[in-house]
Amino acid sequence: xxxxxxxxxxxxxxxxxxxxxxxxxxxxxxxxxxxxxxxxxxxxxxxxxxxxxxxxxxxxxxxxxxxxxxxxxxxxxxxxxxxxxxxxxxxxxxxxxxxxxxxxxxxxxxxxxxxxxxxxxxxxxxxxxxxxxxxxxxxxxxxxxxxxxxxxxxxxxxxxxxxxxxxxxxxxxxxxxxxxxxxxxxxxxxxxxxxxxxxxxxxxxxxxxxxxxxxxxxxxxxxxxxxxxxxxxxxxxxxxxxxxxxxxxxxxxxxxxxxxxxxxxxxxxxxx
Numbered sequence: 001x002x003x004x005x006x007x008x009x010x011x012x013x014x015x016x017x018x019x020x021x022x023x024x025x026x027x028x029x030x031x032x033x034x035x036x037x038x039x040x041x042x043x044x045x046x047x048x049x050x051x052x053x054x055x056x057x058x059x060x061x062x063x064x065x066x067x068x069x070x071x072x073x074x075x076x077x078x079x080x081x082x083x084x085x086x087x088x089x090x091x092x093x094x095x096x097x098x099x100x101x102x103x104x105x106x107x108x109x110x111x112x113x114x115x116x117x118x119x120x121x122x123x124x125x126x127x128x129x130x131x132x133x134x135x136x137x138x139x140x141x142x143x144x145x146x147x148x149x150x151x152x153x154x155x156x157x158x159x160x161x162x163x164x165x166x167x168x169x170x171x172x173x174x175x176x177x178x179x180x181x182x183x184x185x186x187x188x189x190x191x192x193x194x195x196x197x198x199x200x201x202x203x204x205x206x207x208x209x210x211x212x213x214x215x216x217x218x219x220x221x222x223x224x225x226x227x228x229x230x231x232x233x234x235x236x237x238x239x240x241x242x243x244x245x246x247x248x249x250x251x252x253x254x255x256x257x258x259x260x261x262x263x264x265x266x267x268x269x270x271x272x
Contacts, residue, residue, distance in 0.1 A: 052095040075104070122182060145170075147168075155175075194222055
């Protein structure tokens, strides 16, 4: 009888300890900074824009700011999720709006029309990106001397153009963005460090465009990096891009993870 009681006691003790460990793990896993988010309106000339701001409000200490530029369908949930993630990492994150308040393409044709307009009018594209950077820098929690701009697809093209404009930004990161520009000589105005994260099999950015970008950076003496991910096509960071590389755009979880880690290392260097 004593032996049976001892076995029952041991079993109960093991169950209690396991429960404590599980509850502790849940608590630790859920421990996240209390992120403040808000939709904000701002201006670029006469254009009314609507962006998304995220930061940890628990401290009044200034911190680096990260500007996020959307893909060709405009500011959406993906960019907001990235802003939230960056805010949890300790940055002031601002997902900017290039197209304007209420302009959120729903179809591929609508997205192509908007993206083509801005790609064909690089000065307007740069001005819209600069307006977002200005908003970010003016926020009370942003260290205006430590800022970065990241962008996805169309947004990757945009942050590179922002750098080519000579904008005062510490660094820019292009995720599967177009690397071309109508004015390669403008690269001489770049003061930012540049990181291009590229799908090696991206049909939207052919090898000759990659080579031209590399030569542009070399000739301008830019501090630049380009990382090409093998077996990877366009939109590799976006889970909604599907999983069929034959279509030219597809999510690649390994390349998404690796590129995010590359961005983190880049930020560590920028903001040390």
